[in-house]
Amino acid sequence: MTTSDFSSLPLTAEELANIQSLEYLSMTPIQAQSLPAILDGKDLLAQAKTGSGKTAAFAIGLLHKLEVTNYKVQALVLCPTRELADQVTIEIRRLARAIPNTKIVTLSGGKSMDPQLASLEHQPHIVVGTPGRILKHLDKGSLKLEELKTLVLDEADRMLDMGFHDEMMRVISMAPKKRQTLLFSATYPTEIKKISNAIQNDPVDVRIESVHDDKKIKQIFYEITAGERTGTLIALLQHYRPESSLVFCNTKQQCQELTNELWRQGFHALALHGDLEQRDRDQVLIQFSNKSSSVLIATDVAARGLDIKDLSAVINYELSPDPEIHIHRIGRTGRADKEGLALSFFMNSENFRVTAIEEFQKSPVKIESIESLKVNENGKLIPPMVTLCINAGRKDKVRAGDILGALTANKELTGNQIGKIDIFDKLAYVAVAYPVAMQALEILSEGKIKGRNFRVKKLH
Ligand code: ADP
Numbered sequence: 001m002t003t004s005d006f007s008s009l010p011l012t013a014e015e016l017a018n019i020q021s022l023e024y025l026s027m028t029p030i031q032a033q034s035l036p037a038i039l040d041g042k043d044l045l046a047q048a049k050t051g052s053g054k055t056a057a058f059a060i061g062l063l064h065k066l067e068v069t070n071y072k073v074q075a076l077v078l079c080p081t082r083e084l085a086d087q088v089t090i091e092i093r094r095l096a097r098a099i100p101n102t103k104i105v106t107l108s109g110g111k112s113m114d115p116q117l118a119s120l121e122h123q124p125h126i127v128v129g130t131p132g133r134i135l136k137h138l139d140k141g142s143l144k145l146e147e148l149k150t151l152v153l154d155e156a157d158r159m160l161d162m163g164f165h166d167e168m169m170r171v172i173s174m175a176p177k178k179r180q181t182l183l184f185s186a187t188y189p190t191e192i193k194k195i196s197n198a199i200q201n202d203p204v205d206v207r208i209e210s211v212h213d214d215k216k217i218k219q220i221f222y223e224i225t226a227g228e229r230t231g232t233l234i235a236l237l238q239h240y241r242p243e244s245s246l247v248f249c250n251t252k253q254q255c256q257e258l259t260n261e262l263w264r265q266g267f268h269a270l271a272l273h274g275d276l277e278q279r280d281r282d283q284v285l286i287q288f289s290n291k292s293s294s295v296l297i298a299t300d301v302a303a304r305g306l307d308i309k310d311l312s313a314v315i316n317y318e319l320s321p322d323p324e325i326h327i328h329r330i331g332r333t334g335r336a337d338k339e340g341l342a343l344s345f346f347m348n349s350e351n352f353r354v355t356a357i358e359e360f361q362k363s364p365v366k367i368e369s370i371e372s373l374k375v376n377e378n379g380k381l382i383p384p385m386v387t388l389c390i391n392a393g394r395k396d397k398v399r400a401g402d403i404l405g406a407l408t409a410n411k412e413l414t415g416n417q418i419g420k421i422d423i424f425d426k427l428a429y430v431a432v433a434y435p436v437a438m439q440a441l442e443i444l445s446e447g448k449i450k451g452r453n454f455r456v457k458k459l460h
């Protein structure tokens with residue numbers, strides 16, 4: 001029996017109060033099953049789907065063990081991408097509020113080394129980062145792991161997909177043998193089992209059923225013939241009009257071709273795949289999350305692990321050959337008590353894949369005819385917002401309030417016409433309501449932010 005009450009854990013009153021202040025009322029299943037073992041110092045091999053609260057599981061564990069007066073790296077978290085490393089750092093910081101003076105540093109690739117080297121002059125307590133960059137710091141001697149107590153591999157399967165196997169293993173070989181190793185993975189290929197055998201010591205094995213709860217996800221399959229794929233996708237978008245949808249393709253090339261085709265047909269679609277430059281990837285995610293693009297077309301590798309909330313629909317433009325990945329894909333819609341929508345295409349020759357999915361999820365799937373879709377020819381899906389990119393960022397001391405202030409200063413625009421604001425080192429992005437986009441562009445281009453003129457452009 002496991003209880004889901006955080007107070008059943010051997011945590012301090014401060015730690016519990018902080019968890020409560022984050023409105024984490026009870027443990028998620030992965031937390032309930034893994035935290036007792038983690039807090040007991042055991043190694044852990046855990047599998048659970050995206051969004052199940054794995055970060056807090058390891059964060060609460062590593063923070064509980066931290067000796068704040070010892071300025072040495074005591075915990076290292078390896079993540080597959082820079083975005084994930086950033087998300088994990090944010091979550092650890094929130095949970096670390098109960099422990100004053102905790103120093104956490106993020107070390108990811110695609111960023112310059114100098115600020116990272118500066119932040120390592122005094123060793124932090126916790127390091128989060130991507131394997132390649134961590135290795136570079138270890139080789140340089142700027143990062144030292146002699147006193148490492150906890151090693152976390154987050155999204156280990158994805159690190160393998162991304163070709164980080166060797167770098168990951170080299171980093172691990174530089175960590176002390178006596179340590180706690182927590183390995184998290186969304187799927188469970190044999191490769192993960194092998195790595196676990198190689199680097200863990202008698203781990204507690206926790207697997208949370210990834211089969212979705214079909215009360216929360218409405219799942220419908222459509223049988224199509226070759227050549228009907230894109231037309232059917234457009235019909236689905238027009239029929240269901242999802243505010244945000246994630247469309248899965250199996251290859252990068254298919255992602256890009258489909259995106260181009262949707263643009264030609266008047267849809268605002270963006271592709272997310274491994275070939276994008278970091279800045280383009282950031283822009284795609286910003287536009288999707290601030291509602292200035294409503295269709296994100298992605299490969300599994302590119303989409304996994306991203307904490308994208310409020311997905312109205314997941315569409316399988318191409319079925320995954322693996323039923324587990326299928327369940328994983330559709331698990332991204334219908335979170336947080338909202339009903340999700342999962343729509344999938346299959347061809348007659350793929351019937352066996354549909355059967356495999358039914359077997360995996362232990363329930364039959366619903367198949368509907370594409371004739372049932374109501375297609376409105378003029379029913380274009382126009383995203384409610386438009387993103388403006390400003391050539392100024394954190395390094396220019398620009399904050400969200402400055403941008404909001406500049407936009408609303410002459411009272412032509414109101415606060416509710418301005419959406420999410422994202423600030424990066426040298427760039428900032430602001431979402432503005434579609435009808436006032438040109439006006440907002442003019443206000444920012446002609447006006448000043450913090451007394452200075454900056455270049456502003458509208459993103460497509
Ligand atoms: P995973 O790593 O399993 O994909 P995350 O750790 O990113 O999932 O968690 C998903 C979301 O759930 C985050 O926004 C996190 O803040 C939230 N969360 C985590 N634990 C709890 C909890 N016990 N109660 C409520 N929300 C939680």
Ligand code: MG
Pocket residue numbers: 051054055154155305
């Ligand atoms: Mg995670």
